[in-house]
Amino acid sequence: MDPNRSSMPIRxxxxxxxxxxxxxxxxxxxxxxRAETYVFDNARQVVTDLAAPLLELxxxxxxxxxRAVEKSDEYAYVFxxxxxxxxENQRLMAWKDTALKLEAKVARYEALLNVQVDPSINYVSGRxxxxxxxxxxxxxxxxxxxxxxxxxxxxxxxxxxxIGRIVATGEKASRVLLLTxxxxxxxxxxxxxxYKAVLSGDNTAWPKLEYLMATSSVSPGDRVVTSGDGGLIxxxxxxxxxxxxxxxxxxxxxxxxxxxxxxxxxxKYEFPTNVARQDPPALLTGPPVKAAPAxxxxxxxxxxxxxxPATPPASSIKPxxxxxxxxxxxxxxxKPGAAKPVTTSPxxxxxxASTTMSPVPDEPAEPDEEEAPxxxxxxxxxNAPAGQE
Amino acid sequence: MMxxxxxxxxxxxxxxxxxxxxxxxxVISLICVLLSFVPISRIIGASTMPAFAMMAIxxxxxxxxxxxxxxxxxxMGLLTDLLSAGPIGLWAxxxxxxxxxxxxxxxxxxxxxxxxxxxxxxxxxxVEGAISWTVASVIYGTLLPVRPVLAHVIVTAAVFPLxxxxxxxxxxxxxxxx
Numbered sequence: 001m002d003p004n005r006s007s008m009p010i011r012x013x014x015x016x017x018x019x020x021x022x023x024x025x026x027x028x029x030x031x032x033x034r035a036e037t038y039v040f041d042n043a044r045q046v047v048t049d050l051a052a053p054l055l056e057l058x059x060x061x062x063x064x065x066x067r068a069v070e071k072s073d074e075y076a077y078v079f080x081x082x083x084x085x086x087x088e089n090q091r092l093m094a095w096k097d098t099a100l101k102l103e104a105k106v107a108r109y110e111a112l113l114n115v116q117v118d119p120s121i122n123y124v125s126g127r128x129x130x131x132x133x134x135x136x137x138x139x140x141x142x143x144x145x146x147x148x149x150x151x152x153x154x155x156x157x158x159x160x161x162x163i164g165r166i167v168a169t170g171e172k173a174s175r176v177l178l179l180t181x182x183x184x185x186x187x188x189x190x191x192x193x194x195y196k197a198v199l200s201g202d203n204t205a206w207p208k209l210e211y212l213m214a215t216s217s218v219s220p221g222d223r224v225v226t227s228g229d230g231g232l233i234x235x236x237x238x239x240x241x242x243x244x245x246x247x248x249x250x251x252x253x254x255x256x257x258x259x260x261x262x263x264x265x266x267x268k269y270e271f272p273t274n275v276a277r278q279d280p281p282a283l284l285t286g287p288p289v290k291a292a293p294a295x296x297x298x299x300x301x302x303x304x305x306x307x308x309p310a311t312p313p314a315s316s317i318k319p320x321x322x323x324x325x326x327x328x329x330x331x332x333x334x335k336p337g338a339a340k341p342v343t344t345s346p347x348x349x350x351x352x353a354s355t356t357m358s359p360v361p362d363e364p365a366e367p368d369e370e371e372a373p374x375x376x377x378x379x380x381x382x383n384a385p386a387g388q389e
Numbered sequence: 390m391m392x393x394x395x396x397x398x399x400x401x402x403x404x405x406x407x408x409x410x411x412x413x414x415x416v417i418s419l420i421c422v423l424l425s426f427v428p429i430s431r432i433i434g435a436s437t438m439p440a441f442a443m444m445a446i447x448x449x450x451x452x453x454x455x456x457x458x459x460x461x462x463x464x465m466g467l468l469t470d471l472l473s474a475g476p477i478g479l480w481a482x483x484x485x486x487x488x489x490x491x492x493x494x495x496x497x498x499x500x501x502x503x504x505x506x507x508x509x510x511x512x513x514x515x516v517e518g519a520i521s522w523t524v525a526s527v528i529y530g531t532l533l534p535v536r537p538v539l540a541h542v543i544v545t546a547a548v549f550p551l552x553x554x555x556x557x558x559x560x561x562x563x564x565x566x567x
Contacts, residue, residue, distance in 0.1 A: 019489050022459045026466065026482035030524065033470075033477025040477045047471040051423060058427040066432045131428040131438045132473065135518075135537035136525045139474040141426075167474070175474055182529060203534050259434045 045170045048141060052173030056129045056143050063127070063262060121234055122268045124148045128261040129173070138181035138203065138258075139164075144266055145172040153232045155267045161238035161255030162186075162226060163264060174266070179207050179239070179254060187229040188239055188252075190222050199224070199239065199252055206243065206251035220244045224252050231271035410563060414449070414457050417559070418465040421445045426472055430544070437540045439548040442469060443517060446484055447510050448556045450491040451498055462488045476528045483521040487513060503553070510549055514542045 033040055074081065109115075126144030144150045146169050154166045156176050164178040165186075177184050184201035190209070195216040201207040212218065222242040228235025240254035421441040430438050442465050449457030466481030473480070491513060498509040518538045526533050 019459050019485075019492070022463045022485050023482075023489060026463060026478055026485045029467070029470075029478030029481055030476070030528070031478075034528070040471075044471045044474075044477075047468065051426070051472055054423055055426055058423065062427055062429055062432060069432055128428065130426040130472075131431070131436065134425075134440075134469070134473045134475055134480070135437075135541040136479070136521070136529075136533060137473050137475045140428075177474070181474075182531075182533070203537060259431060259436045261428075261431070 041168065045168060048168070048173055048175060049145070049170035052129060052141060052143060052145075052170070055141060056127070059127075059129045066260075066262075116272075118234070119270070119272055123265045124150060124268065125263060125265050126150075126174075127263055128176075132178075136182070136203065138178040138184075138201065139167070140176050140178065140261060141173050142166075142176055142264055142266070143173055145170045145174055147171055148266075149268055150174045150266045151268075155226070155233045155237060155269060156264050157237060157267065158256045158261065158264045160257065161240065162233075163254070163256045163258065163261065165233065166266065176264070178258060180205060180258060186233065186239070187227045188224050189227040189235075190216075190218050190224050190242060192222060193217060196227055196229070205258070206245070206253055209242070209250045209252060212250065218242055218250060220250075232269075234267060234269045237267075406563070410456060413559070413563065414461045415464075417445055417449075417556075418442065418461055419468070422465055422468045422472065425469065435544075437537070437544045439545040440514075440541060441548075441552060442466075442480075442484065443487070443514060443545055444510075444549050444552040445556070446488050447491055447513055448553055450488050451495055451506070451509075452556070452560060454492060454495065459485060459488060476525065479521060479524055479528070482524060483517055486520055487517045490516065503550075506553075507546070507549060511542075511546045514545055518542045 124144050126142040126148070128140045129143050130141040132138050132140060142150075142156070150166055150169050152166055152169055155162060156164050156166060162179065164176045164181070164184065166174045167177040168175040178201070179186060179199060180201045180203065182201055182203045184199075184207065186199040188197055188199045188209075189195065190197060190212075193216060195213060195218055197209045197212040197218075199207050200210045209218070209224075220242050224239040224242060226233050226235055226237040226239060238255050240252040240256075243251050243253045245251055421444070424441045425438055428438070430436065446457075446462055446465070450462075462484050463481055466484035467478075469480040469484075470477050498506055501509075518541065522533060522535065522538050
């Protein structure tokens, strides 16, 4: 083993020294990592960006294999599954009718109350290319980065519900903090009673419900959705169901299956900060305070809000022509129903509408005329006449 | 050993083999670390990934420590730290410490049957899990759940024979040159 004995101890000593040096370097790194987070965050981003293409390449055959496995599973249960789907389809058809009715009704109410409808949310799709890589963190890497418009804080969902949010972005890859991670906190609402809570991960499969009011009556099986508090995550995203563990704690079983993450959506949600001013419809304001040029008897015509053609992007049930030319003084009655914005945004509208109540503005009729052929946009259909700002 | 001292320039073959011996640990560690992040276990619907890096560290620390120096282990740990979102230094420290411990106990497990070798790896994993769990708990300031660590240990131990076989082949290939 050792041809010349004299060199052996020296080599041994240098070996020991390098061991001790590396150990202390690692220990120092532990402390340094707490202090110089900025440096390491950058390094982390660079490494993630470099590794992402490799991981993506490697995860392709893995995804293919998984799909093959899933497919063979499906073949085994194809008849049962068919039967189940047929039954479910029947149930859902009934639900569809109900949903359509409710949609129309809600849209009418929203128009009546002149509600600020949430903007529809754009998204980018991506694929999960990495696993968490350790027992102490629950994060994954998706192949969507700054170039595609992802940014830190964006909510990430899959087809079943919320899975987490982005905590760091590189050029081509981002890191997603899953709801189960120790560092994850998400403001949620537990649905039928609308109790607010914070969903906090603790590295187990079921995150905890914290800061729940002692008086709230939440029971297992209740639906948990995002509350949108804080403005980071859009409200109303499905999260999971309440479950009760054997020790009596309330936890949440998420709708999304964290074991089978594949394609995900990154929601590019912007909290509506610069909302256009809205005015309440005639029914709520009463007669104008000032001597208005419009006939005071008819509460309909000159009142803003009502005639504004809010141009729903789709599925307006009310006739459009009525909305297109309401600014002239001829409308028979208030047509608030015409301004009916319907978007596909998932949420119940938040407060801003009610906070902007104000007296009737001065010259309501004119601007409407110019605003009439308003093109549909992807932002909130603002019902406010342009003359207000 | 003595052949190195002769004045002749090394043949291209021997030079290539020396380069391979130098580069190989880095390549192996890089592949092992990256492999730990590829969602392989999701094929069967699990989310616990085996720690391939730990397998490489244990195998090479026991079989050929001179080929797998401590700084390679450190770089492996650092890379894992950077790729995972955990605290920086957690895996660098854990891996380096485990490597050192394995080196000190190496004489116990050299030239033993594979079952004993495997069992030694399992014990090493338990120690490694304990170290990382302690460090992570201190950093996070809370007692972390033990179950994911145990699952990690068991999955890693279960996959070890496969990697040990692969490493064995690599080792036999380069043994004549080393």
